[in-house]
Amino acid sequence: xxxxxxxxxxxxxxxxxxxxxxxxxxxxxxxxxxxxxxxxxxxxxxxxxxxxxxxxxxxxxxxxxxxxxxxxxxxxxxxxxxxxxxxxxxxxxxxxxxxxxxxxxxxxxxxxxxxxxxxxxxxxxxxxxxxxxxxxxxxxxxxxxxxxxxxxxxxxxxxxxxxxxxxxxxxxxxxxxxxxxxxxxxxxxxxxxxxxxxxxxxxxxxxxxxxxxxxxxxxxxxxxxxxxxxxxxxxxxxxxxxxxxxxxxxxxxxxxxxxxxxxxxxxxxxxxxxxxxxxxxxxxxxxxxxxxxxxxxxxxxxxxxxxxxxxxxxxxxxxxxxxxxxxxxxxxxxxxxxxxxxxxxxxxxxxxxxxxxxxxxxxxxxxxxxxxxxxxxxxxxxxxxxxxxxxxxxxxxxxxxxxxxxxxxxxxxxxxxxxxxxxxxxxxxxxxxxxxxxxxxx
Numbered sequence: 001x002x003x004x005x006x007x008x009x010x011x012x013x014x015x016x017x018x019x020x021x022x023x024x025x026x027x028x029x030x031x032x033x034x035x036x037x038x039x040x041x042x043x044x045x046x047x048x049x050x051x052x053x054x055x056x057x058x059x060x061x062x063x064x065x066x067x068x069x070x071x072x073x074x075x076x077x078x079x080x081x082x083x084x085x086x087x088x089x090x091x092x093x094x095x096x097x098x099x100x101x102x103x104x105x106x107x108x109x110x111x112x113x114x115x116x117x118x119x120x121x122x123x124x125x126x127x128x129x130x131x132x133x134x135x136x137x138x139x140x141x142x143x144x145x146x147x148x149x150x151x152x153x154x155x156x157x158x159x160x161x162x163x164x165x166x167x168x169x170x171x172x173x174x175x176x177x178x179x180x181x182x183x184x185x186x187x188x189x190x191x192x193x194x195x196x197x198x199x200x201x202x203x204x205x206x207x208x209x210x211x212x213x214x215x216x217x218x219x220x221x222x223x224x225x226x227x228x229x230x231x232x233x234x235x236x237x238x239x240x241x242x243x244x245x246x247x248x249x250x251x252x253x254x255x256x257x258x259x260x261x262x263x264x265x266x267x268x269x270x271x272x273x274x275x276x277x278x279x280x281x282x283x284x285x286x287x288x289x290x291x292x293x294x295x296x297x298x299x300x301x302x303x304x305x306x307x308x309x310x311x312x313x314x315x316x317x318x319x320x321x322x323x324x325x326x327x328x329x330x331x332x333x334x335x336x337x338x339x340x341x342x343x344x345x346x347x348x349x350x351x352x353x354x355x356x357x358x359x360x361x362x363x364x365x366x367x368x369x370x371x372x373x374x375x376x377x378x379x380x381x382x383x384x385x386x387x388x389x390x391x392x393x394x395x396x397x398x399x400x401x402x403x404x405x406x407x408x409x410x411x412x413x414x415x416x417x418x419x420x421x422x423x424x425x426x427x428x429x430x431x432x433x434x435x436x437x438x439x440x441x442x
Contacts, residue, residue: 005017005081005159005295005296005299005300006081006299006300006303006305006308010296010308010311010312010315011315011318011319013296014289014292014293014296014312014315014316014319015319017156017159017161017292017295017296018161018285018288018289018291018292018319019161020161020162020164020165021156021161021165021288021291021292022284022285022288022289023165023169024152024161024164024165024168024169025284025285025287025288026281026284026285027165027168027169027171027172037341037342038176038179038180038183038184038193039183039189039190039193058135058138058139059254061106061110061139061142061145062142062145062149063244063247063248063250064106064244064247064248065099065102065103065106065142065145065146065149065244066149066153066244066247067240067243067244067245067246067247067248068095068099068102068240068241068243068244069095069099069146069149069150069152069153069154069240070153070240070243070247070291070377071236071239071240071241071242071243071244071382072091072095072099072150072153072154072236072239072240073153073154073156073157073295074157074239074243074294074298074377074378074380075091075235075236075239076088076091076092076153076154076157076158077157077158077294077295077298077299077302078298078299078301078302078380079091079302080157080158080159080299080302081298081299081300081301081302081303082302082303085218088158088218089218089221089224089227090227090229090232091232091236092154092219092221093221093224093225093226093227093228093229094227094228094229094232094233094236095150095236095240096150096225097226097228098228098233098236098237099146099150100143100146100147102146103142103143103145103146104143106142107139107140107141107142107143110135110139110142111136111139111140114132114135114136114139115128115132118131118132118135120259123262124262124266127266130189130190133190133191133194134190134191134193134194135194137191137194137195137198138194138197138198140198141197141198141201141202144198144201144202144204144205145201147205147208147209148164148167148201148204148205148208151164151205151208151209151212152164152208154219155208155212155216156291156295157295157298158216158218158219159295159299160216161292161295163208163211163215163216164208167204167207167208167211168204170203170204170207171200171201171203171204171207172200174196174199174200174203175196175197175199175200178192178195178196178197178199178200179192179193179196181196182195182196183196239380239382242382242383242385242386243377243382243385245386246382246385246386246389249386249389249390249393250389250392250393252393253392253393253394253396253397253421254393256393256397256400257396257397257400257414257417258272260397260400260401260404260405261404261414263404263405264404264411267345267347267348267351268351268411270343270345270348271339271343271348271349271350271351271352271355271411272351272352272355272411272414273342274339274342274343274348274352275339275351275352275355275356275359277342278331278338278339278342278356279356279359282327282331282360282363283363283366285323285327286320286323286324286363286366286367286370287370289316289319289320289323289370289371289374290316290320290370290371290373290374290377291374292316292374293312293313293316293371293374293375293378294374294377294378295378296308296312296316296378297309297312297313297374297375297377297378297379298377298378298379298380300312301378301379301380306440309378309379310437312378313371313374313375316371316374316375317368317371320367320368320370320371321364321367323367324363324364324366324367325364327360327363328360328361328363328364331356331357331359331360331363332357332360332361335352335353335356335357335360336349336353338356339352339353339356351410351411354410354411354412355411355412355414355415358412358415358416359414359415359418361415362415362418362419362422365419365422365423365425365426366422368426369388369392369422369425369426369429372388372429372430372433373385373388373389373429375433376432376433376436379436381436384428384429384432387428388425388428388429388432389425391421391424391425391427391428392421392422392424392425393421394421394424395417395420395421395423395424395425396417396418396420396421397417398417398420399413399416399417399420399421400413400414400417403416403417
């Protein structure tokens, strides 16, 4: 149930690997969006704004965990490409043990700090209790989040991007059904929405674990699941920490932007929540293409096939550009009916449409940045990806602060601030890419 990506035609390999990643994330985003749609329709604007303002903190915790899994996955891919099965096993078991302990401690810390963190974000008093309760329930399920992300990242590192998709599809259906049951039938509001998310994630990681137990021989470790290699952990932490910091940096930037949005009123907050959910649908496949490039390049880097690394980058960038152009057209043409899936208030709809149409004009820039980051992750140079992400978020927050807080611009200020961050990112990444290509004669 694994896939060796060190041989065969590159473009079909990347596309076949990317499609399940895209579908999986679309299902994940679907049940995240279902939370917003169901809360907005059946609970109200205040609850939708509360879920939206809590979402960046929730996503920060999840992305931090996912970053650790992504860093460990790069090492698994490299070892698998080199044919070192024993190293693959020790890498997996060490990450599983360390990640479980970390997730439990992190979960407790997040539950305790939910209230002060939301106050720091200037969440309006009328929605603060709703946001705190929602956030604490989601934080209680972070262990499930780690287990699933770890198992899915390991399968992807071994070339299998399809299996986790099936479990995520089941989880999405369960989450939407749970939302309707807890929110509409039982009237539990946003707390019911959060509970449904946690229960569906628990089911997802259970199914993934059972599948590995029965169908993936290389991960049927038995007692070797308890092998802990301290020396290997240090290397894993060095990769995982940089990757996690990159993910956390991106989300911290989003949190800072959310704090700025919170000064624009509840209507702008609700519109930003709806438009950001849609923007996630648009942006996530670009990241998935980059993740496919990372796995491909890490396996071939481990196998010592430099020419395939270079060719894989070029193929991946072509896929990124084609996707970004199609995406831009869809968002420009269908912005209003898409926004109306979330909200019906005319003011909120107008704000959301203006945000979505403006941000879509810049989608070629994240396509380029994601492709470059996928390359550097694949060859193990995570420093480039971290620094470029810091520049991106710093530029985004600085621009949003000036445009919104000083110049008092409307919601269009936010897409322009995103574009400014992407420009800074490319200004750093492109010269680094050219230097690497010249140095390695690629």
